[in-house]
Amino acid sequence: MNIIALAIVESPVFSKMKKSYGTVTLYRLKGQNVMRERTTEVKNPRTLPQQKQRKAFPTIVELGSLLSAALEIGYPNCPQRCTPENYFVSLNKGAVTVSDELEASIDYPNLIISKGSRAVAKQMSVTADAEAHLLTFSITEPQGIVSHSKGDDVYYAVVLETNLQEMAMEALGERDAMEATTMTLPDTWDMEALAVYVFTTSQNGKQASKSVYLEVQAS
Numbered sequence: 714m715n716i717i718a719l720a721i722v723e724s725p726v727f728s729k730m731k732k733s734y735g736t737v738t739l740y741r742l743k744g745q746n747v748m749r750e751r752t753t754e755v756k757n758p759r760t761l762p763q764q765k766q767r768k769a770f771p772t773i774v775e776l777g778s779l780l781s782a783a784l785e786i787g788y789p790n791c792p793q794r795c796t797p798e799n800y801f802v803s804l805n806k807g808a809v810t811v812s813d814e815l816e817a818s819i820d821y822p823n824l825i826i827s828k829g830s831r832a833v834a835k836q837m838s839v840t841a842d843a844e845a846h847l848l849t850f851s852i853t854e855p856q857g858i859v860s861h862s863k864g865d866d867v868y869y870a871v872v873l874e875t876n877l878q879e880m881a882m883e884a885l886g887e888r889d890a891m892e893a894t895t896m897t898l899p900d901t902w903d904m905e906a907l908a909v910y911v912f913t914t915s916q917n918g919k920q921a922s923k924s925v926y927l928e929v930q931a932s
Contacts, residue, residue, distance in 0.1 A: 765811040772809045772817045777801040780826055783871045783882050787827025787912055789919050822926045826871060827912035829921035832862040837911055837925060840932040843904040848872065848896045849932065850885055864889035865916040870896055873908040888913065
């Protein structure tokens with residue numbers, strides 16, 4: 714939308730002038746000096762890329778809010794003046810894509826819900842008992858000394874029901890005492906709509922590993 718702004722100028726500098734400077738035009742009107750500026754103001758841009766951005770940003774912000782309890786534990790060293798939720802948005806802003814029909818989709822396998830250099834086991838799996846709404850986690854630690862780890866490190870599981878957009882989180886146990894661990898999920902959850910993540914932290918919670926996404930297997 715084009716907007717034309719008019720102003721009456723009293724300064725003698727502009728007397729009897731009629732000239733344009735960019736978007737500004739100086740001229741005489743009924744014996745008065747008038748300055749006219751033409752500007753272009755676009756309110757509520759509606760191009761497709763702009764609409765996609767408007768859809769993507771609140772989607773990742775809402776997901777960060779949903780995961781806030783997990784992010785508090787998973788981001789012990791987020792940058793100063795940055796909340797865990799804001800840090801999540803900055804790390805995962807590319808995880809949301811929006812179609813031309815303005816339908817948002819989330820790349821759950823590549824979400825980063827914890828971050829750090831703490832070591833995490835190489836062999837981890839999760840199986841689901843759909844009828845009992847149970848998940849069973851199996852974490853096998855290697856023998857011997859592993860850098861960036863201690864025996865009392867704590868493993869956590871974070872589970873998202875992607876249809877309902879609900880979250881559950883549970884401590885699975887300490888690194889040196891890990892056994893097959895079960896986690897009961899709400900009866901209302903669709904056991905085929907789960908995104909499951911595992912990460913570990915130091916006992917004092919000051920260090921964390923990067924989160925690992927686990928594919929759910931049927932038991």
